[in-house]
Amino acid sequence: MSHTIVLGVIGADVHAVGNKILHYAYTQAGFFVVNLGVMVSQEEFVQAAIESEAKAIVVSSLYGHGEIDCRGLREKCIEAGLENIKLYAGGNLVVGKTPFKEVEEKFIAMGFDRVYPPGTDPKTSVDDINKDLASL
Amino acid sequence: MKPILCIDFGSTYTKVVGIDVDEPRILGRTQSFTTVKEDINIGLEKAIEKLATMTGISEWPVRYACSSAAGGLKMIAIGLVPQLTMEAAKRAALSAGAKILKTYSYELNESELEEIAKLKPDILLFTGGIDGGNQKVVLHNAHQLTKLTIRCPLVYAGNKAIRDQVKTILSEHDWKVHVADNVMPVLNELKIDSARALIRDIFLEHIVVAKGLSKVQSTIDNILMPTPSAVLLAAELLAYGHIGGKGIGELLIVDVGGATTDVHSVAEGHPTQSNVLMKGLSDLKIKRTVEGDLGARYSLPSLVEVVGIEGIAATIPTSVEVVHQILKDLEAHPESFVSEPGLLKTLDDVAAEIAVKESVTRHAGTLEVHYTPFGTIYQQTGKDLSHVHHVIGTGGPLIYHHNIRSALRAAQYDPKNPFSLKPTAPHYYLDKQYILAAMGLLSIHYPKQALTLMKEAIIEV
Numbered sequence: 001m002s003h004t005i006v007l008g009v010i011g012a013d014v015h016a017v018g019n020k021i022l023h024y025a026y027t028q029a030g031f032f033v034v035n036l037g038v039m040v041s042q043e044e045f046v047q048a049a050i051e052s053e054a055k056a057i058v059v060s061s062l063y064g065h066g067e068i069d070c071r072g073l074r075e076k077c078i079e080a081g082l083e084n085i086k087l088y089a090g091g092n093l094v095v096g097k098t099p100f101k102e103v104e105e106k107f108i109a110m111g112f113d114r115v116y117p118p119g120t121d122p123k124t125s126v127d128d129i130n131k132d133l134a135s136l
Numbered sequence: 137m138k139p140i141l142c143i144d145f146g147s148t149y150t151k152v153v154g155i156d157v158d159e160p161r162i163l164g165r166t167q168s169f170t171t172v173k174e175d176i177n178i179g180l181e182k183a184i185e186k187l188a189t190m191t192g193i194s195e196w197p198v199r200y201a202c203s204s205a206a207g208g209l210k211m212i213a214i215g216l217v218p219q220l221t222m223e224a225a226k227r228a229a230l231s232a233g234a235k236i237l238k239t240y241s242y243e244l245n246e247s248e249l250e251e252i253a254k255l256k257p258d259i260l261l262f263t264g265g266i267d268g269g270n271q272k273v274v275l276h277n278a279h280q281l282t283k284l285t286i287r288c289p290l291v292y293a294g295n296k297a298i299r300d301q302v303k304t305i306l307s308e309h310d311w312k313v314h315v316a317d318n319v320m321p322v323l324n325e326l327k328i329d330s331a332r333a334l335i336r337d338i339f340l341e342h343i344v345v346a347k348g349l350s351k352v353q354s355t356i357d358n359i360l361m362p363t364p365s366a367v368l369l370a371a372e373l374l375a376y377g378h379i380g381g382k383g384i385g386e387l388l389i390v391d392v393g394g395a396t397t398d399v400h401s402v403a404e405g406h407p408t409q410s411n412v413l414m415k416g417l418s419d420l421k422i423k424r425t426v427e428g429d430l431g432a433r434y435s436l437p438s439l440v441e442v443v444g445i446e447g448i449a450a451t452i453p454t455s456v457e458v459v460h461q462i463l464k465d466l467e468a469h470p471e472s473f474v475s476e477p478g479l480l481k482t483l484d485d486v487a488a489e490i491a492v493k494e495s496v497t498r499h500a501g502t503l504e505v506h507y508t509p510f511g512t513i514y515q516q517t518g519k520d521l522s523h524v525h526h527v528i529g530t531g532g533p534l535i536y537h538h539n540i541r542s543a544l545r546a547a548q549y550d551p552k553n554p555f556s557l558k559p560t561a562p563h564y565y566l567d568k569q570y571i572l573a574a575m576g577l578l579s580i581h582y583p584k585q586a587l588t589l590m591k592e593a594i595i596e597v
């Protein structure tokens with residue numbers, strides 16, 4: 001079955017290339033992709049998810065401010081009645097060489113379901129999304 | 137000579153413009169009070185009599201009309217997320233020339249249902265969900281609407297996946313459902329043509345009759361559209377022209393009235409600087425916004441609230457107490473009209489200028505700045521009107537304004553508010569003879585003549 005997912009690059013981040021690749025990869029994988037492009041605010045992710053009845057939000061952050069930009073997204077989703085929505089994050093989530101384990105723990109604590117290190121193959125997330133949404 | 141009569145049944149006045157399309161030229165323009173309660177023909181006949189005195193012509197075999205009488209085309213728009221489908225529904229209704237009574241989002245509750253029943257809309261526009269998107273809330277609202285105590289034509293322009301279901305649910309409860317394309321089929325993409333066309337058809341078939349305006353149908357071909365639609369047609373023709381004549385280019389029309397201020401822009405509105413990314417809902421090339429809190433008379437109290445009574449008093453200039461007193465007097469007699477200089481006239485003028493400034497600021501797009509290590513990046517929401525070269529004023533408070541240029545200049549880009557994308561160096565014009573709506577009507581069959589007449593009659597100030 002075709003899952004609806006919302007995709008976008010969060011915050012003031014303009015890195016557009018990875019977003020296009022993810023859009024392509026997810027569409028190929030059979031998802032119905034609502035792609036918000038770059039410079040997407042948390043509110044826009046939430047609004048798009050409501051309007052499209054999406055089951056997952058896939059957030060990219062490439063420029064290093066991912067932590068600040070992503071904080072509070074889960075809370076906004078809960079407030080908007082999207083308490084069951086799956087949240088995924090990937091890209092270059094933080095600046096520099098923080099061990100990924102630490103980054104992952106932080107994002108999980110912020111309410112993300114899965115977090116991916118730089119350079120993750122989109123295919124990895126496709127498999128995860130299929131698995132996670134199968135039960136919904 | 138080939139005489140044609142264009143009629144605008146307004147809420148207060150019935151305005152008629154006689155045109156000779158052969159030459160072409162405007163033969164004359166008169167008005168009389170609208171008589172919708174008794175028989176709308178009475179007011180029309182009076183206006184035509186006056187026109188006969190003026191022009192010597194009393195036979196008008198060809199007549200076109202538009203109407204905003206009996207409250208105009210009153211609509212309610214229902215969407216899902218306020219910034220998305222609700223906003224899309226609102227824009228669709230506005231561009232169909234409607235007056236929006238109220239908009240609703242998310243799940244409709246019982247008190248909102250009661251409110252809708254009390255507001256008695258002529259048409260209900262029901263949307264929600266992108267195609268393939270939300271079903272839960274939209275179906276909930278369909279079920280809620282079955283409980284509504286009133287019925288009127290309903291246009292469904294939401295998620296197409298549940299179109300048939302919605303139609304069945306509502307039809308089983310005596311709703312007459314008209315189905316249009318989704319106003320937002322893809323996120324942030326407006327697609328209003330189908331809904332707008334349907335609304336217009338319903339206006340022609342039902343609303344004209346329901347409002348008692350049909351009595352006039354025997355004497356005129358038909359009331360073709362709501363007045364704001366006629367103005368939008370005129371605006372489009374004047375800007376872009378047609379095969380037989382070039383338009384003047386992108387433009388902005390500000391129509392200040394007693395109760396509301398309408399702004400129409402005919403412009404692409406794409407970013408005019410580099411480093412600008414578009415954000416949010418796409419915008420319409422031909423866009424209309426209506427500000428219900430900005431008007432020179434009935435909405436004067438709310439307009440005063442926008443800038444503060446001190447600000448108004450200082451501009452006139454007079455004391456706050458005096459302004460209070462005038463406001464009170466006007467509340468009792470909103471129809472008072474003066475053209476002589478004096479306090480009241482000055483207040484009218486100040487109000488018109490504020491209405492222009494505020495309404496154009498709300499209509500125009502905005503920029504948001506983001507400072508990144510890489511440099512400055514801008515995000516644009518709405519239309520960039522900075523390169524629009526023509527600003528046209530219309531409506532009583534502007535037509536009778538003492539310093540029209542100064543009033544219209546309020547529409548201009550303001551360096552103090554650099555992120556509001558208003559025209560930077562436009563020319564200013566006045567629709568002195570109040571003919572825009574008539575020209576919109578004329579343009580349906582005589583675009584060439586309408587364009588020529590507009591270019592002549594709309595004067596630079």
Ligand code: B12
Nearest residue numbers: 013014015016017018060063064090091092095096508510
């Ligand atoms: C091109 C580029 C730019 C261009 C972007 C043009 C554009 N509009 O796209 C410009 C010049 C504008 C730019 C600006 C900046 N950039 Co730059 N940029 C790059 C560069 C060289 C390539 C990015 C790219 O397109 N990669 C190719 C795509 C395919 O890969 P990707 O973006 O990583 O996306 C893939 C994966 O990350 C993954 N992925 C992404 N999201 C997600 C989400 C999930 C859930 C999953 C599973 C996977 C996933 O899948 C994607 C597809 O395969 C990178 C360095 C690099 N080689 O990556 C730096 C880089 C991203 N930029 C960087 C920085 C710091 C900036 C600036 C802040 C300052 C600067 N140095 O110029 C500004 C920020 C501007 C802003 N506000 O966004 C840093 C980020 C550092 C960090 N996070 O630790 C990098 C890594 C360079 C570096 N090593 O310093 N940049």
